[in-house]
Amino acid sequence: MYDAEIQSLRTLINSYTINGDSPALINDMKCKLERKYEEALKDVHHNKLCQLSDGRWKTKNPQIARKTRFELLEALYECYFGTKILTIAEVFEQWIEEYKQDTLLGHRSILTYERYKSDWIRFYEGSAIASMNIGDVKVSTIKSHYKAICANGAISRKTLNNAKTILNHVFDFAVDHDYVSANAARSVNTRDIHCKEVNNELKxxxxxxxxxxxxxxxxxxxxxxxxxxxxxxxxxxxxxxxxxxxxxxxxxxxxxxxxxxxxxxxxxxxxxxxxxxxxxxxxxxxxxxxxxxxxxxxxxxxxxxxxxxxxxxxxxxxxxxxxxxxxxxxxxxxxxxxxxxxxxxxxxxxxxxxxxxxxxxxxxxxxxxxxxxxxxxxxxxxxxxxxxxxxxxxxxxxxx
Known part of the structure; x- marks a missing residue:
């Protein structure tokens, strides 16, 4: 079961990262969270954490490797106290692969599949929210991302809705597979987000x-x-x-x-x-x-x-x-x-x-x-x- 303080720190770090807050503040919080992970793991994980020649960190029983020591501790914490860590990007890949298989069976449109892939690349790939653990994503986090992609009227309301559709599907998939208990994306109110003005009356x-x-x-x-x-x-x-x-x-x-x-x-x-x-x-x-x-x-x-x-x-x-x-x-x-x-x-x-x-x-x-x-x-x-x-x-x- 998750420690309440650890969960609170993780949520704050994700929120501050999305909002572009002070890197120094985020780093201090990560150091504090790293110590919390070590404290929680000391009685359950008895194997060393070793740095490999390529810079990655690794441990065994369970055998896990991550880019940084912090990420390895986080993965171990999830292994012992939570569910498997899945980022938004990882859940998207699972969902879009299932969608692709449906297109091959004739149940879905290949055009829609290609549009979803294109929209993911345009609105999410490489973004901070894509790398977040899906269980840590809050309604406010999603809305902040929507505001960012709409900044200065960059996209129309229809285009924003296309971006929202992707995240709605990803969270629906996550709910269906018990990765999360509720679809946070469908609770986001975007009516107050300023979008590019489009004169649809003539179209x-x-x-x-x-x-x-x-x-x-x-x-x-x-x-x-x-x-x-x-x-x-x-x-x-x-x-x-x-x-x-x-x-x-x-x-x-x-x-x-x-x-x-x-x-x-x-x-x-x-x-x-x-x-x-x-x-x-x-x-x-x-x-x-x-x-x-x-x-x-x-x-x-x-x-x-x-x-x-x-x-x-x-x-x-x-x-x-x-x-x-x-x-x-x-x-x-x-x-x-x-x-x-x-x-x-x-x-x-x-x-x-x-x-x-x-x-x-x-x-x-x-x-x-x-x-x-x-x-x-x-x-x-x-x-x-x-x-x-x-x-x-x-x-x-x-x-x-």
Whole structure:
């Protein structure tokens, strides 16, 4: 069992290190803690601590080696009186390796895995908090780190949320494996942290721009144009549109069932391929949803049916499901011809959610139609000021 004074000293040292306090003060506290470790270990560990030729310190029974004598004493103390020391970085490596295995099994997205790795390198690798024992990390410690990466408005609120996601997952993993008893990261309030100002109101298509794009897409009249129109007539992700099958479309009841997604994978050799999975990004419960079909959606689907009556998937090009980059390439060309500033197909989804908000739909209903697991995600998509007032609450008029 931990000695209360030792635990208090460890917490103070970690806190002072994160806050950049006096190195001399930290060193004095480490010397005091080192003496406390020696006192606690004298009756339980009877083997010498030896310095090796490479500068490291080592002991046996148990056999442990560390860079410094202090670190060796700390490891021995944990061995006899606590649980195994695991730093934030070590827990991250365990969690991300498990996540990687899930991607190989097809349960997770390789793109998300790569983003998590990139975000770890950007926000945590080599930082003071990454080297801390996860059991010693407090809410205040985490908040101090968040303030540091946001200093002088360095990153946006969305980017901060991406950084928070990493630590949330790491602590969830630690709780699941009994490394810690609670997730301190999820208790951090970041609303008062100043982030870079971003004008998100313009990052969505307006109603007028939507109409121009649909008009031009109807002139193009190809499989890519029809996929783009359907996205503007629904609330779907591009991967869900690509994975849509004719068996999911019910013309009689004017609905389509969204419950699949096309995702990018990598095989054991690192080669990329696309796979249709029987769930959406949010998972089975929140992601699966039945969406009504507006008049325009029915019209475009029937047009696509005439050109592709026997294919398994609704949208095929050269007998294969569409590719996201190619859809966006066609969207960019349509925008240029319609004299509309191009934004990626993901911004069509922003328009859909914003449109539902502007029509007075309840957030719970919008969240369900968007297939979001978290209401905060749904709220992030809202860009009402670009749309103006809309009186109707009819799905057909919203997406017709």
């Amino acid at each position: 969505v298509y307006s109603n007028e721009e939507r109409e121009k794009i649909i008009t031009q897409a109807e002139l193009e009249d190809d499989v890519f144009a029809r996929a783009i129109i359907l996205m503007f007539c629904s609330c779907t992700r591009i991967g869900e549109i690509r994975a849509l099958k004719w068996e999911d479309v019910d013309f009689e009841n004017r609905t389509m069932y969204i419950h699949r997604e096309m995702v990018r994978r990598k095989d054991s050799s690192g080669h990329e391929y696309f796979e249709c999975v029987n769930h959406t990004k949010s998972g089975l419960k929140e992601g699966n949803r039945m969406q009504p079909l507006s008049d325009k959606a029915v019209e475009v689907l029937k047009a696509q049916r005439r050109t592709n009556p026997f294919g398994e998937y609704v949208f095929l090009y050269k007998d294969a499901p569409l590719v996201s980059n190619t859809i966006n390439h066609h969207l960019k060309r349509i925008c240029e011809r319609a004299d509309v500033e191009y934004m990626s197909s993901h911004k069509i989804r922003f328009w859909s959610v914003t449109n539902m908000y502007a029509n007075g739909m309840q957030q719970a209903d919008i969240q369900r139609m968007a297939g979001h697991a978290d209401p905060a995600t749904t709220d992030h998509y809202k860009r009402v000021s670009r749309l103006g007032d809309i009186d109707t609450d009819s799905w057909n008029e919203m997406f017709g």
